[in-house]
Amino acid sequence: MPEDSYARGSTGVALLGDTIGANLDRTAARVGDHEALVECASGRRWTYSQLNADVDACALGLDALGVHMGDRVGIWSPNCAEWVFVQYGTAKLGAILVNINPAYRTHELAYVLRQAGISVLVAAPQFKTSDYRAMVAEVRGDCPDLRDVVFLGDPEWERLLATGRAADRGRLAERAGQLSADDAINIQYTSGTTGFPKGATLSHHNLLNNGFFVGEGCGYTEADRICIPVPYYHCFGMGMGNLGATTHGATMVIPAPGFDPAATLQAVQDERCTSLYGVPTMFIAELALPNFADYDLSSLRTGIMAGSPCPVEVMKRVVSEMGMTQVTICYGMTETSPVSTQTGADDDLDRRTSTVGRVHPHLEIKVADPDTGETVPRGETGEFRTRGYSVMRGYWNEPDKTADAIDADGWMRTGDLAVMDDAGYVNIVGRIKDMVIRGGENVYPREIEEFLYTHPDIADAQVIGVPDERYGEELMAWVQLRPGAPPLTAESLRQFCHGKLAHYKIPRYVKIVDAFPMTVTGKVRKVEMREVSVDELGLQDAAAIRNA
Known part of the structure; x- marks a missing residue:
């Protein structure tokens, strides 16, 4: 009988019991003369x-x-x-x-x-x-x-x-x-696809421990210098970045006020950063710089790619071309402070580039049937859920929405579709709401996106479902081409896919773009892409069809 898709994190390293302020005081008392913060735009520095x-x-x-x-x-x-x-x-x-x-x-x-x-x-x-x-x-x-x-x-x-x-x-x-340590200390508004955002309310204990264990996963010591081009407004910047650094006495490096690929690589070079953070689109932009090879990135050892699904081919380039041999993928959500799983430096290349790793310390994870909540066998697709110290206190002043997100047993429903393998590694295959149903076939856009990254002329790709009168939904690929690439048509892309993807997974429509509509945290706004596509393709009648 297959094992259930359930895993519990290690408890060998104890949870921190500090408040954020007390932890900073302790670090300053221990390494007071060590450089703590560098702001590259102004040249200011702090011990x-x-x-x-x-x-x-x-x-x-x-x-x-x-x-x-x-x-x-x-x-x-x-x-x-x-x-x-x-x-x-x-x-x-x-x-x-x-x-x-x-x-x-x-x-x-x-x-x-x-x-x-x-x-x-x-x-x-x-x-x-x-x-x-x-x-x-x-x-x-x-x-x-x-x-x-x-x-x-x-x-x-x-x-x-x-x-x-x-x-x-x-x-x-x-x-x-x-x-x-259990006091609420932070509210972060999640960028919902519909309606107003919800205020995920997090405690000292939530944020401090998650930052600490992310840093542990990267092997941080006070010798590390972390380049943080991701926004502070999000957990990635202020949690995984700042708190990951200060819990270990490492140095925070702010390359620029907002993301700039050239400024980021310049900061890595000038400040001899050992770690670089980014969402996939940031790494893609850095790798695409015409003078990318001119930057000295030899100081890089590790870093984190997270925030949205991490393309396998991009991860491989980050390892081979940026020298980030110990780069990790983190997976999570704002409501869980944010990280639930992380790849390890000792994982083999395949697992480090094609999975989001295993359960974080002191947490529980499972893959469950979205409707019943029952844990599915390993190898089967279900909703990723997590429980433990990292789960938010709730949505600020919205108890009903909190109850919808966290079940009676304390499991956070992420809305992400995942598969857990026999060794406990997790792969995120899409969002429950992103899943495309074409003629009765369930299609996960992530699978097709990963395949499109193997096309020699494609720098980035996002796949969505658009309404179709015959099949209910059809697939559409929005594609960013590499600099200097020849034009790409829907027919030539279909030819590339033919024989390699099942016919129902081959995109019918293709749109060439310079950029995707994004949230500030680097998440692609697929709802907006779908709206634009319906208008441009004249699919309003198909969109108006009601389904059970």
């Missing part, structure tokens, strides 16, 4: 002692503004050193940091400010084409809880830090004595 002092100043400055334990403090900014001050400073106060997506417009900003009840907002003045000052001014009257707005770089921000530096540090010791 752990200097960083901890600025974090304390930020905390005491916010305290002087009247921020109390449990108050929500918003941060709306691209990656910068001040983001780090606010992240750790609010943790030392016991305030709840609310991460606001830098790409939000006024409608989304107003929703988050109201839904979380944010009383103090720390914001950049602007980013790219967004004028944050004007946008805040536009919505402020509709956000009754918003008491103070402090823009980074303004006199008010400098005054906040100066006030904090002059304050009695005994205040922080007093606050520390009131905090618990």
